[in-house]
Amino acid sequence: MMETLDDGPFFHGTKADLQPGDLLTAGFRSNYRPEVVMNHIYFTALRDGAGLAAELAAGDGEPRVYLVEPTGDFENDPNVTDKKFPGNPTRSYRSTEPLRVLAVVDDWTRLTPEALQTWRDNLARMRAEGGGEIIN
Template identity: 50%
Template sequence: MRSGEDPGAHTPVTFESCSHVEGPFYHGTKSAVEAGTELVPGYGSNFHAGRASNNIYFSALVETAVWGAELATALAGSAERGHVYVVEPTGPFEDDPNVTNKRFPGNPTQSYRTRHPLRVVAEVKEWEGHEPAVLNGMLDHLAQLREQGLDVIED
């Protein structure tokens, strides 16, 4: 670190500079898949009906993937438990601009996105979901953002 540099400063992860970020990585979803499956972008967004996603999102934190699994199933109107997978990116990735320095300073959720497949390594069977009141609070917040036109996803 250079003199005068903020030790908490975020160093952006870009497609050109991502090899220093090490996993394990996780992906939360409503979909049940097998190990070896490649998850690819181009399918319907979990958060915007009728919109295909150009990227696939993942995190270095299980907690972030748990939110992804819970929100994806809840927004789909499913009462089933979502799925959290250990994944390996097959190509370069970058910080998820939807949270990095937009909703949170830096990238505390360790959220990333890629236009390349994520290979499923294994399913995380033992993960704890959020209390119903907490999940409902997040869903209410997302609904408020949508009503205000602030639920924009940079994809």
């Protein structure tokens, strides 16, 4: 395990309807680049960061944030820490091992429809430009 900045608590945002005890695993398509199958499961120590990920996640379900715990080693997310934000201010992590759902989190900040559309437009622009690794 690489040196990380956090011992938790950790959060994961998704549109999947999960229950405490469920496991989140790698091996699914990216929410942001559907042509990519993910080798890692991503999470953050920022509740609202997980909320943003939930809002932007693929699918028609309701955005949800979960309190999670890693079941194995994890590392700073190199997609943001090495490429965009040295020092990991986004407090983003990834693991090849599952995350266990501990609880549903209800007290996260929802985006306004305008802010959500701005994020979606930026993601579409990044995809069109052929780049833009982001948390996924």
